[in-house]
Amino acid sequence: MTLAIDRNAPAIAAHADRYRRQMAARRLRTLLGALVFLACVVLAAFGAEVDPAKFAQNLWRFPKYIYETLPTLRLSSLGADLAEWYWGLKGWLKLLWQTVLIAYVGTVLGAAGGFLLCFTAAANLGRSAWARWATRRFLEFCRTVPEIVFALIFVIAFGLGPLPGVLAIAIHTMGAMGKLFSEVVENIDMKPVDGLTATGAGWWQTIRFAVVPQVLSNFASYALLRFEINVRGASIMGFVGAGGIGQDLIEAIRKFYFTDVSAILLLIIVTVMLIDFATERLRHALLSLEHGK
Amino acid sequence: MTLALSAADRAALIARHRAAIDGSLRTRLVTIAVIAGLAGLFLYGVASLEASLWKILAGFANLGSFVALMLPPDPGSLARAVIFVKALFETIAIAFLGTVLAAALAFPLGFLAARNVVANRVVHFFARRSLDTVRGVDALIWALIWINVVGLGPFAGMLAIMTSDLGAFGKLFSEAIEAADRKPVEGVASVGGGRAHEIRFGLIPQVLPVIASQVLYYIESNTRSSTIIGIVGAGGIGLHLAETIRTLEWQQVSFLILLILAAVTAIDFLSNRLRFAIIGKRAN
Numbered sequence: 001m002t003l004a005i006d007r008n009a010p011a012i013a014a015h016a017d018r019y020r021r022q023m024a025a026r027r028l029r030t031l032l033g034a035l036v037f038l039a040c041v042v043l044a045a046f047g048a049e050v051d052p053a054k055f056a057q058n059l060w061r062f063p064k065y066i067y068e069t070l071p072t073l074r075l076s077s078l079g080a081d082l083a084e085w086y087w088g089l090k091g092w093l094k095l096l097w098q099t100v101l102i103a104y105v106g107t108v109l110g111a112a113g114g115f116l117l118c119f120t121a122a123a124n125l126g127r128s129a130w131a132r133w134a135t136r137r138f139l140e141f142c143r144t145v146p147e148i149v150f151a152l153i154f155v156i157a158f159g160l161g162p163l164p165g166v167l168a169i170a171i172h173t174m175g176a177m178g179k180l181f182s183e184v185v186e187n188i189d190m191k192p193v194d195g196l197t198a199t200g201a202g203w204w205q206t207i208r209f210a211v212v213p214q215v216l217s218n219f220a221s222y223a224l225l226r227f228e229i230n231v232r233g234a235s236i237m238g239f240v241g242a243g244g245i246g247q248d249l250i251e252a253i254r255k256f257y258f259t260d261v262s263a264i265l266l267l268i269i270v271t272v273m274l275i276d277f278a279t280e281r282l283r284h285a286l287l288s289l290e291h292g293k
Numbered sequence: 294m295t296l297a298l299s300a301a302d303r304a305a306l307i308a309r310h311r312a313a314i315d316g317s318l319r320t321r322l323v324t325i326a327v328i329a330g331l332a333g334l335f336l337y338g339v340a341s342l343e344a345s346l347w348k349i350l351a352g353f354a355n356l357g358s359f360v361a362l363m364l365p366p367d368p369g370s371l372a373r374a375v376i377f378v379k380a381l382f383e384t385i386a387i388a389f390l391g392t393v394l395a396a397a398l399a400f401p402l403g404f405l406a407a408r409n410v411v412a413n414r415v416v417h418f419f420a421r422r423s424l425d426t427v428r429g430v431d432a433l434i435w436a437l438i439w440i441n442v443v444g445l446g447p448f449a450g451m452l453a454i455m456t457s458d459l460g461a462f463g464k465l466f467s468e469a470i471e472a473a474d475r476k477p478v479e480g481v482a483s484v485g486g487g488r489a490h491e492i493r494f495g496l497i498p499q500v501l502p503v504i505a506s507q508v509l510y511y512i513e514s515n516t517r518s519s520t521i522i523g524i525v526g527a528g529g530i531g532l533h534l535a536e537t538i539r540t541l542e543w544q545q546v547s548f549l550i551l552l553i554l555a556a557v558t559a560i561d562f563l564s565n566r567l568r569f570a571i572i573g574k575r576a577n
Binding site: 040041043044045046047048049050051054055058059061062065098101102104105108141144145146148149152153154156157158159161162163164166232235236239240249250253254265268269272273 | 331334335337338339341342343344348349351352353355356359382383385386387389390391393425426429430431433434437438439441442443444446447448450451517518520521524525528534535538539541546550553554557558
């Protein structure tokens with residue numbers, strides 16, 4: 001069977017014409033969007049002082065740099081070569097442990113702060129619109145200012161060392177977690193809240209017995225996720241003198257101790273991957289705990 | 294009717310339903326052990342900070358005086374203000390261009406790392422692991438490395454943002470591609486389309502809106518990261534921020550922070566609107 005369509009039939013021609021016009025309009029819109037986008041790219045290229053000639057001329061330095069950071073490992077003397085590559089392992093492990101501790105203490109403090117503030121910031125529980133607005137703006141401020149900026153200021157206020165790093169991470173974590181937590185709280189089932197209000201419970205009692213049991217596993221899951229992010233953040237805190245492995249890393253980069261750079265970076269990447277893996281397992285366990293009930 | 298429950302009745306009730314009220318002993322022990330472990334690690338961490346109460350109090354006193362000195366925010370002079378605004382523009386340019394280039398480079402990589410496009414397990418494994426490694430290095434570290442290649446300035450910062458996003462985008466894109474519906478691909482194959490046609494007409498229309506929304510989200514988050522990339526000398530407002538903090542020009546510090554807050558808020562707003570236009574719903 002063949003399907004015969006007469007293109008010149010008036011009904012079909014009108015439809016075809018309309019289709020063509022609509023497609024043309026759509027193409028014009030896409031083209032306009034692409035032009036605006038291109039203009040933005042060109043403007044940004046000027047702003048970022050992009051220089052393709054310099055890039056092409058110096059690009060060889062990038063693989064060279066990577067190559068230079070690679071240690072010389074010979075099969076015949078692998079043990080000695082590895083020992084030479086990781087000559088500072090003891091000190092680095094100590095700093096790495098400090099980095100993880102900075103992230104951990106910062107996460108706990110920040111999560112506690114976010115926990116206290118999220119109920120005021122949540123639209124369904126907040127007692128006064130004014131307090132809700134103020135809490136939300138405060139959390140926004142805490143998470144918009146980058147943690148390393150807080151660290152720079154805290155290093156001057158508290159002196160060099162891990163303390164400013166912990167505080168910087170705690171403040172940033174509080175801002176990020178306060179928002180996530182309040183979103184979780186806004187999605188709870190309100191029936192237990194109504195039930196407790198009906199028995200005459202106060203605000204804190206309502207939260208303790210009606211809200212917290214519903215949100216706790218979600219909160220723990222977010223805190224674990226944040227811990228992993230904070231380990232990454234803590235690894236660069238040392239760049240501004242706020243403790244952790246970052247101080248050795250920036251020294252190695254600045255002074256061109258090439259193999260040290262790769263040794264320390266590898267340590268950080270492996271640590272972050274391990275923590276990533278462990279927290280993901282824990283989060284899945286937590287979520288299945290919640291859904292499996 | 295009143296509900297009267299004497300103390301004796303209450304005690305009897307509790308005694309009868311002990312198990313229901315307390316829960317199982319094992320759950321309680323595990324809960325207590327986990328909380329004790331977490332609290333113990335926290336206390337150990339606090340102890341290892343080598344921070345005396347005196348040091349903390351003195352620090353907060355310093356911080357209070359800094360905040361007092363920050364008010365009112367003031368760029369110092371008009372010339373400084375112009376320099377700061379220019380640096381802010383540089384920051385936004387770094388974030389925008391870095392993200393766009395990373396997306397353009399990660400687009401083919403994403404297909405390479407997607408299981409339903411490249412079935413080869415070895416290619417898939419290496420594509421994924423190398424993306425993970427790139428992602429594991431912070432943008433600030435990439436900036437330090439790129440400075441060695443193209444010198445100080447915003448160009449190095451842009452390349453750093455691009456490199457660190459390449460890893461993240463590669464992973465996100467490949468996940469979007471793996472989650473795509475098979476049916477359009479099969480449809481294209483059934484009318485005689487080749488492998489390239491399948492990808493172009495079966496996969497790309499599905500993943501493009503998802504990818505666009507992720508790119509917008511990253512432009513937003515990169516505006517935040519590119520504000521600090523100047524701390525190591527890779528261009529943008531971070532250079533001035535670090536400098537004014539180190540020279541204790543607190544009024545200029547607060548001016549710069551306000552400038553960053555305003556820019557980030559504006560870009561959040563814009564990208565939310567754009568995302569709404571692209572995927573037809575508010576995605577936050």
